[in-house]
Amino acid sequence: MKKFISGDDAVAEGVRLAKPHVISAYPITPQTITVERLSEMVEDGSLVSEYMHVESEHSAMACAIGVSSVGARAFTATSSQGLLYMSECLPYASGARLPIVMMNANRALATPWNIYGDQMDSMFLLNSGWIQVYVEDAQEALDMMIQAYRIAEDEAVMTPVMVNLDGFVLTHTYELVDIPLQEKVDAFLPPIATRDQVMSLDAPKSLCITAGNDFNQEFKMKQDRDMQSSTAVIEAVDKAFGDAFGRYYKGMMDAYRCEDAEVILVTVGSVTGTAKTVCNQLRDEGKKVGVLKLRYLRPFPTQGLCDVLKSTKAIGVIDKNISFGYEGTIFTNVNSALVTLKERPETLNFIGGLGGRDITKQDIRGVFDTLISKAAGNAEERIQYMNVRCAE
Amino acid sequence: MVEVRWHGRGGQGSFTIARLLGMAASVYGGQFAQAFPSFGPERRGAPVLGFTRIDSKKILDRSEVDSCDYVVVLDETLWGPAVVSGLKKDTVIIINTAVPEQYREQVDNPVVAIDATSLAIEYLGRPITNTAMLGALVAVGDFVSLEHCKEAIAESMKASVGEKNIKLIEAAYKVVKEAYHG
Numbered sequence: 169m170k171k172f173i174s175g176d177d178a179v180a181e182g183v184r185l186a187k188p189h190v191i192s193a194y195p196i197t198p199q200t201i202t203v204e205r206l207s208e209m210v211e212d213g214s215l216v217s218e219y220m221h222v223e224s225e226h227s228a229m230a231c232a233i234g235v236s237s238v239g240a241r242a243f244t245a246t247s248s249q250g251l252l253y254m255s256e257c258l259p260y261a262s263g264a265r266l267p268i269v270m271m272n273a274n275r276a277l278a279t280p281w282n283i284y285g286d287q288m289d290s291m292f293l294l295n296s297g298w299i300q301v302y303v304e305d306a307q308e309a310l311d312m313m314i315q316a317y318r319i320a321e322d323e324a325v326m327t328p329v330m331v332n333l334d335g336f337v338l339t340h341t342y343e344l345v346d347i348p349l350q351e352k353v354d355a356f357l358p359p360i361a362t363r364d365q366v367m368s369l370d371a372p373k374s375l376c377i378t379a380g381n382d383f384n385q386e387f388k389m390k391q392d393r394d395m396q397s398s399t400a401v402i403e404a405v406d407k408a409f410g411d412a413f414g415r416y417y418k419g420m421m422d423a424y425r426c427e428d429a430e431v432i433l434v435t436v437g438s439v440t441g442t443a444k445t446v447c448n449q450l451r452d453e454g455k456k457v458g459v460l461k462l463r464y465l466r467p468f469p470t471q472g473l474c475d476v477l478k479s480t481k482a483i484g485v486i487d488k489n490i491s492f493g494y495e496g497t498i499f500t501n502v503n504s505a506l507v508t509l510k511e512r513p514e515t516l517n518f519i520g521g522l523g524g525r526d527i528t529k530q531d532i533r534g535v536f537d538t539l540i541s542k543a544a545g546n547a548e549e550r551i552q553y554m555n556v557r558c559a560e
Numbered sequence: 561m562v563e564v565r566w567h568g569r570g571g572q573g574s575f576t577i578a579r580l581l582g583m584a585a586s587v588y589g590g591q592f593a594q595a596f597p598s599f600g601p602e603r604r605g606a607p608v609l610g611f612t613r614i615d616s617k618k619i620l621d622r623s624e625v626d627s628c629d630y631v632v633v634l635d636e637t638l639w640g641p642a643v644v645s646g647l648k649k650d651t652v653i654i655i656n657t658a659v660p661e662q663y664r665e666q667v668d669n670p671v672v673a674i675d676a677t678s679l680a681i682e683y684l685g686r687p688i689t690n691t692a693m694l695g696a697l698v699a700v701g702d703f704v705s706l707e708h709c710k711e712a713i714a715e716s717m718k719a720s721v722g723e724k725n726i727k728l729i730e731a732a733y734k735v736v737k738e739a740y741h742g
C-alpha cells in the first residue's frame with residue numbers, strides 16, 4: 169500500500185512491521201513524531217509491544233540493553249543531545265553484542281542551541297561500536313528499519329545498528345512511501361532467535377562481564393573483526409531485501425553515474441538527492457561527474473570506496489559536521505581509505521548544512537565547478553565552507 | 561516539475577493543504593510529490609510556509625524551494641517581500657482577497673483572486689480557507705485533478721468535515737474557472 173507520509177512516520181511504519189517486543193524512548197525534536205506514532209500503534213493494538221515511557225535517553229538505552237540481554241527485540245529512537253545523553257550506554261550495548269536497533273534523527277548540537285538538521289550528533293558516536301547507516305529518503309528509512317534488525321541479529325554480526333536520517337529534511341518531509349505487507353516482512357525478518365547467552369531462570373548467568381588486562385584486548389579485537397566482516401552480511405541482506413521487495417540499495421554504497429566520471433562527489437544522507445539532481449544537469453552539459461552515496465560509515469567500506477574512486481581526478485566530500493581543529497569527519501575517513509591506493513586522487517572537503525542551513529543546487533554546482541577546476545590542475549582550498557554569510 | 565509555495569499563519573492549515581495536494585498528486589494521481597513546511601517550531605498566528613513539489617518522476621532534490629510556479633496566499637495580511645520573492649516571470653500568485661487590484665498594481669505576475677474567506681464561512685461556518693485555496697489552485701493549474709483532491713480530502717478528514725470541504729473545494733474551483741477561463 170502506498171501512503172503519503174513523513175520520514176518520521178515511515179520509521180514508525182518500519183518499526184511496526186519489525187515487531188519489537190519493547191520500545192523505550194524519550195521524545196525529542198525532530199524524532200518526536202516517530203515515537204508518538206509508535207505509542208499510538210501500541211495503544212490501538214496495531215503493534216503488540218511494550219512501550220516504556222522512560223524519563224531520559226540514558227534510561228531509554230539502559231532499558232533497551234535489559235530487553236536485548238534477555239533475548240527480546242528492542243527499539244529506541246533519539247536525536248542530538250538525546251543521543252549524547254545516552255552515549256554512556258552505547259558501548260555497553262555494542263560490547264555485549266546486543267542487536268538493538270535505534271533511529272537517530274540527525275540534528276545539530278548546542279551551543280548555540282538549534283533543533284535543525286546536521287550530522288554532528290552521530291559523528292560523535294562513530295567509535296561507539298554501533299553500525300551506522302544513513303538514508304536518503306523516507307522509503308529507505310522504512311526499509312532500513314526492517315533490514316537493520318536482520319543485520320544486527322545475524323549470528324556473525326550481533327552488533328547494534330543506528331539508522332540515521334536527516335532532521336526535518338527527511339523527518340518532516342512528506343512523500344510517497346510503499347508500506348510492505350506484514351506477511352512479506354515476517355518472511356524476510358523471522359522472530360529473534362533466542363541464544364545461549366540470554367538470561368533464563370533455569371540457567372542463571374552473569375551479564376555485563378568484566379575483562380581485565382588479561383582478556384580485554386581480545387574481546388575488543390574480535391568485536392572489531394566482526395564489525396569489519398559484517399559488510400558481507402550487509403550486502404547479502406540488502407540483496408535479499410531487493411529480491412523480496414523490489415528495492416535494492418546497493419549495499420555499503422551507491423555509485424551514481426560514476427563509471428567514467430573524472431570528478432566524484434561523496435555524500436552521506438539526504439544531500440545525495442540534491443547532488444544527483446545537479447549531477448544529471450552537468451551530465452546533460454557533457455561534464456563527466458558522478459555522486460558516490462556512502463550508506464554506511466561503520467563499518468567503513470574501504471575497498472569498495474577505493475574501487476569506485478581509484479581512477480577519478482578529483483574527489484569532493486560533503487561534511488555536515490566539523491571535527492573542530494581538523495576537518496570534516498567523513499573527509500578524514502575517505503582520505504584514510506584512499507591512502508591504500510598507489511596513485512591517490514586529489515580530495516577536497518566541503519563543509520556545509522550546519523544547523524539546518526540549506527545546501528542549494530547552486531552550492532552543489534559550485535562544488536562540482538571547484539572539483540573540475542582542481543582536476544584541471546588548478547589550486548583550490550583543501551577545506552571549504554559552503555554558503556557562509558561571513559568572512560572566514 | 562511544478563513547485564508551489566503556500567503562505568499562511570500557524571493554525572490556518574497551510575501545511576495541511578500542501579500535504580493534501582501532494583497526496584492527491586501521488587497517491588491518487590500516480591505522480592510523485594514532496595510536501596514540507598518551513599521547518600522549525602510551530603506557533604499559532606505566526607507566518608508559516610508550506611511547499612509542494614510535483615513531478616512525473618521520483619523527486620531527488622532535497623534543497624529548499626527557491627523559485628516556484630505558484631504562490632498561494634491564504635491570508636492577505638501576509639502580502640509583502642516574502643510573498644513576492646522567488647517569483648519566475650510566469651509565476652501565478654493566487655490570493656485570498658475581495659479587493660485584488662491593490663496587489664495587481666505591485667507585481668508584473670498574474671494575480672488570481674478569490675474571496676475564499678466568504679466561501680469558507682458559507683460552506684464551513686468558519687474562515688478556514690485552505691481547501692478553497694486548493695480549489696482555486698487546481699482551477700488555475702491543470703497539474704492535479706479536482707477529483708484527486710476530493711479523494712485526498714475524503715481520506716484525510718472525518719466524514720462530516722470532509723463532506724463540507726468537498727462542497728467548498730467544488731465551489732471555489734467553479735468560481736475561479738468561470739472568472740478566469742470564461
